[in-house]
Amino acid sequence: xxxxKVDNLEVSYGLIQAIKGVSFTVEEGEIVSLIGANxxxxxxIMHSLCNxxxxxxxxxxxxxxxxxSIPSHRLVPMGIAQVPEGRRIFQELTVFENLKLGAxxxxxAGEFAETLESVYERFPILKERSKQIAGTLSGxxxxxxxMSRALMSHPRMILLDEPSMGLxxxxxxxxxxxIKQINSEGTTVLLVEQNAKKALSIADRAYVLxxxxxxxxxxxxxxxxxxxxxxxxxxx
Amino acid sequence: MSFFSTLINGLSLGGIYALIALGYTMVxxxxxxxxFAHGDIIMVGAYAIVTTLGxxxxxxxxxxxxxxxxxxxxxxxxxxxxxxxxxxxxLAVLITAIGVSYLLQSIAQMIYGxxxxxxxxxxxxxxxxxxxxxxxxxxxxxxxxxxxxxxxxLFVNNTRVGCAMLAVSEDKAAAQxxxxxxxxxxxxxxxxxxxxxxxxxxxxxxxxxxxxxTLGSMPGIKAFTAAVIxxxxxxxxxxxxGILLGVIEKLALSFPALAPYTTAIEFALLIIILLVKPxxxxxxxxxEKV
Numbered sequence: 001x002x003x004x005k006v007d008n009l010e011v012s013y014g015l016i017q018a019i020k021g022v023s024f025t026v027e028e029g030e031i032v033s034l035i036g037a038n039x040x041x042x043x044x045i046m047h048s049l050c051n052x053x054x055x056x057x058x059x060x061x062x063x064x065x066x067x068x069s070i071p072s073h074r075l076v077p078m079g080i081a082q083v084p085e086g087r088r089i090f091q092e093l094t095v096f097e098n099l100k101l102g103a104x105x106x107x108x109a110g111e112f113a114e115t116l117e118s119v120y121e122r123f124p125i126l127k128e129r130s131k132q133i134a135g136t137l138s139g140x141x142x143x144x145x146x147m148s149r150a151l152m153s154h155p156r157m158i159l160l161d162e163p164s165m166g167l168x169x170x171x172x173x174x175x176x177x178x179i180k181q182i183n184s185e186g187t188t189v190l191l192v193e194q195n196a197k198k199a200l201s202i203a204d205r206a207y208v209l210x211x212x213x214x215x216x217x218x219x220x221x222x223x224x225x226x227x228x229x230x231x232x233x234x235x236x
Numbered sequence: 237m238s239f240f241s242t243l244i245n246g247l248s249l250g251g252i253y254a255l256i257a258l259g260y261t262m263v264x265x266x267x268x269x270x271x272f273a274h275g276d277i278i279m280v281g282a283y284a285i286v287t288t289l290g291x292x293x294x295x296x297x298x299x300x301x302x303x304x305x306x307x308x309x310x311x312x313x314x315x316x317x318x319x320x321x322x323x324x325x326x327l328a329v330l331i332t333a334i335g336v337s338y339l340l341q342s343i344a345q346m347i348y349g350x351x352x353x354x355x356x357x358x359x360x361x362x363x364x365x366x367x368x369x370x371x372x373x374x375x376x377x378x379x380x381x382x383x384x385x386x387x388x389x390l391f392v393n394n395t396r397v398g399c400a401m402l403a404v405s406e407d408k409a410a411a412q413x414x415x416x417x418x419x420x421x422x423x424x425x426x427x428x429x430x431x432x433x434x435x436x437x438x439x440x441x442x443x444x445x446x447x448x449x450t451l452g453s454m455p456g457i458k459a460f461t462a463a464v465i466x467x468x469x470x471x472x473x474x475x476x477x478g479i480l481l482g483v484i485e486k487l488a489l490s491f492p493a494l495a496p497y498t499t500a501i502e503f504a505l506l507i508i509i510l511l512v513k514p515x516x517x518x519x520x521x522x523x524e525k526v
Contacts, residue, residue, distance in 0.1 A: 052409050076415030088410035090403050092520075101403050104396070105415035153415065 001064050003028040003188050009058035011048045018044045020212040031189040033199040036209030042192040043085045046161045050075055050082050077105040079156035087146040091135030095126055098134050098145055102152030119148040140171030157188040164195045176202055196233035200224045238368040242490045248374040250482020251381025255436040256459030257474035259429030265405040265469035266425045269329045273336035275456015277430050281306045281437030282447040286353050295357045302434040310430025311423055344449040352446035373442040385475055461506050467519025
């Protein structure tokens with residue numbers, strides 16, 4: 001049974017249908033990438049999976065349970081965390097408060113302290129700046145904070161929306177290393193990226209999204225070597 | 237009247253404005269709407285006090301009744317009038333709030349008539365401090381306002397739910413992704429704002445002991461002005477704006493030459509502050525997010 005199963009998802013903005021029947025699966029333990037050009041509908045899919053925007057049709061199953069219309073705030077305790085596009089950290093709150101909000105649905109103080117410690121171990125800079133207002137962090141640090149905040153809920157699956165957007169090449173590498181590490185520690189990853197080369201190179205499997213439809217799928221390696229993909233997304 | 241007693245009176249009036257302004261500013265910060273029916277919640281609180289006292293109960297019971305009635309009314313207006321309009325145009329929400337305001341005033345007029353009903357919450361008298369006579373009701377108001385506002389500040393800044401309120405006010409979608417139930421937070425905000433309004437109506441009746449259907453209009457508008465002066469959406473801003481407006485009002489009233497222009501002076505202050513700092517004293521520029 002797939003951990004996440006998306007079945008014929010359709011999403012509309014008014015009369016414009018942005019997602020026209022998309023189906024894909026993510027197996028437990030995988031990294032699955034969704035690549036595509038600007039406007040292909042990647043972020044729309046991410047928002048609709050968590051019911052930040054409503055679905056027009058289709059079904060979504062998580063661990064066999066129908067989560068199609070479960071409100072977003074109830075998905076977190078089920079084990080789904082999302083790092084939204086543009087990071088969306090709480091700029092006016094401190095780094096620590098952001099992390100605390102990430103663990104909003106967990107009530108065990110001991111577990112909270114343990115997860116916090118592991119986050120601080122991974123990113124000592126967040127510990128150093130724990131009392132600093134999050135809006136004063138650099139873009140790369142904010143992305144680390146956003147990902148750490150999502151990990152604070154101890155998710156089974158993490159949805160990452162454009163984590164490398166607007167970051168320097170150095171930070172892009174750090175972020176992709178972190179994704180691999182999170183995955184190796186047992187968290188399933190669904191990754192949406194414009195940086196197709198990076199996204200395909202760490203993915204077990206990937207789907208190519210073109211104006212609201214999936215046009216191709218395969219293992220990360222297959223797609224990296226696909227001539228059409230190379231021309232369209234990898235700049236070769 | 238000495239400057240000192242004017243100042244105390246101004247601070248206590250300012251405390252009342254601040255309590256009401258907090259309701260405007262918190263609802264604006266969290267639900268991004270201007271709840272123009274907020275002033276009328278004060279009026280309903282005043283009638284709750286009138287009714288409870290009419291049953292022969294103790295003034296403290298009347299205050300408790302006002303808090304309960306106002307809190308439930310705040311929750312109900314949000315659930316029935318505003319929640320169905322979530323995502324509708326801001327103008328639709330605004331006109332609905334004005335509609336709720338007139339609805340509450342009309343219901344009050346049907347039940348209690350349009351004449352003012354005298355209310356006595358107790359005889360407080362005056363004390364002599366530094367050789368000037370100070371109204372005890374002003375001191376009680378001032379003291380309780382300080383306690384209530386301190387408690388609110390501690391709640392918002394130091395509790396898990398308070399932190400969630402700040403998160404919702406900054407970014408609703410991101411807050412949902414943290415597992416925060418945004419609707420529950422909005423309900424809580426209306427409940428807190430309305431409870432504060434009930435305290436405001438108690439203190440208001442201690443100064444002007446008469447309840448009428450339009451009782452909430454002027455303090456409502458003044459407190460809204462205070463919230464905008466302080467920077468709408470900012471909790472400390474509402475406190476500062478309210479106190480500032482109360483002190484200026486009492487100071488202006490204490491000079492015979494200025495007294496007739498008191499309200500004009502207050503609104504002129506609003507215009508000047510918005511010209512110099514359009515976001516209000518403590519307001520921040522917000523980036524609009526999807």
